[in-house]
């Protein structure tokens with residue numbers, strides 16, 4: 001475990017009244033004797049922006065989406081019976097205005113994709129080094145509470161008193177202010193810790209003065225690193241300092257680097273320090289590091305140390321958002337709408353009751369669900385009366401959202417290969433009152449043989465979970481190159497089956513949404529690009545999500561279909577959401593020509609779970625070109641191993657995509 005990770009506090013407790021979430025920066029300060037210095041000027045600029053960043057405490061989940069799981073042992077009927085005993089009763093005589101919760105369309109969505117709205121006024125934050133962090137930095141409004149309304153009357157913000165509609169706004173603002181102040185402190189510490197010396201460092205970008213010989217950062221040689229290792233590795237301060245110094249050197253390499261040392265040597269040291277500081281295995285640290293410019297990579301790793309906001313999705317089959325908000329406020333829950341981009345989401349700041357066990361929760365009025373999980377369903381935009389397949393659906397956060405958008409009409413086939421997980425899926429389906437859901441348990445690769453002709457398909461694919469590291473830190477150490485290879489292979493198989501399950505004749509739909517809670521290119525753009533190449537009858541279309549970064553069209557020497565820019569990436573450090581990826585396809589009829597083209601390439605079997613061939617519409621689905629060889633070989637080796645045979649040595653080099 002890395003230095004940074006070692007200092008991490010234990011899993012946050014369930015939300016408690018007035019429980020102020022302890023900040024990582026403070027943990028670091030508490031645990032480590034650090035020189036406290038003022039942040040750099042650019043860091044200060046970021047502090048201004050960070051006033052918008054609140055970090056409510058969050059119940060720790062054991063897995064990427066485990067917080068959507070329910071306790072299967074709960075006696076739902078008994079719970080439901082006692083449900084309204086004290087909720088929504090007369091004592092809920094609210095004075096105040098719930099208009100904020102009563103956005104137009106609080107009813108189940110109909111019609112076209114929702115229009116997303118976000119703060120366009122938001123300045124682009126700058127990287128800690130020289131250049132702008134991103135051309136596409138943007139945050140959905142309100143997912144991060146703003147401190148901008150500080151002109152309000154805070155007199156009602158006494159956090160000891162009961163929350164009423166009258167004082168809710170003031171208290172919410174007071175909390176925002178407190179959170180913003182804490183976030184400011186936190187960011188200050190974070191910046192100070194990681195980049196804690198020389199305010200001038202990041203101000204020197206345009207300064208052409210030669211660096212004094214004595215100031216040149218000395219990159220340890222291989223021998224020195226060996227020696228360092230023998231002595232148990234450098235301490236946390238030294239690692240922090242070195243990371244900061246390397247980021248600075250890389251910002252202006254020709255001026256600042258030690259003579260005779262290469263850029264790649266510096267990067268190698270930085271990645272190694274990141275791995276030890278944040279507690280990643282070297283392979284994953286490098287893989288994630290490569291996704292971003294140097295300074296932004298540090299922000300990504302830092303964001304993974306901080307829990308994301310607790311958010312819930314109103315179940316419009318059972319209630320309206322304003323009514324839910326009212327009921328929860330009555331119970332001492334401090335919340336506000338997530339933002340204009342969703343009319344069903346609420347962000348929970350504080351609660352005097354466990355948010356996963358309120359009567360409203362048990363009655364299915366809401367789902368505890370990460371904000372990022374709303375996105376693929378918004379992109380899918382299911383329409384009433386449609387037939388929808390949710391190919392990998394447990395524990396059902398997205399299934400139940402789809403069911404609600406269908407207004408309990410049509411049908412959702414909620415499939416998951418893992419039978420055990422379908423228990424919590426079924427429990428959620430029942431709890432949320434979804435009457436149009438059929439739960440089934442097939443390997444997704446058996447579709448469309450099992451059933452096809454869907455108006456829309458969601459493939460929320462099994463993935464590495466590199467977008468949800470703040471929830472499941474085990475990802476930091478338990479993912480190897482082999483895992484990524486195998487996952488990408490499975491995702492490629494699943495996406496073709498998902499495409500083939502969509503009816504191109506659908507009058508209202510004909511869409512597939514592919515999503516993952518991972519940020520790696522192998523699991524996202526490479527899979528989507530593969531699908532475009534294998535299925536000439538599909539094309540990418542706009543997701544309808546108006547925030548999120550564009551997907552890569554080129555990455556480390558790989559060139560993808562230019563339409564990959566229509567796909568969307570979401571990041572913890574940019575959007576204060578779990579890392580996520582969303583792509584939307586339109587499936588069209590196969591022309592004679594395209595049929596030939598695709599069948600030409602499909603003369604080899606595709607394994608399904610049982611090792612038999614998938615054969616849809618008489619066409620064998622296959623992987624037979626060069627890029628599939630390693631996968632096929634890997635699969636053959638696995639089969640042999642499963643039979644107790646020793647596989648021959650590999651003949652192909654493993655690739656990650």
Ligand SMILES: C[S@@+](CC[C@H](N)C(=O)[O-])C[C@H]1O[C@@H](n2cnc3c(N)ncnc32)[C@H](O)[C@@H]1O
Pocket residue numbers: 065068373391392393394395396397398399415416417418421442443444445460461462463517
């Ligand atoms: C990211 S989770 C899905 C989360 C779910 N969509 C939700 O919103 O609650 C991926 C799911 O894929 C399932 N899975 C893994 N391999 C599969 C396969 N071959 N076919 C179908 N489902 C699979 C896993 O059991 C897991 O539940």
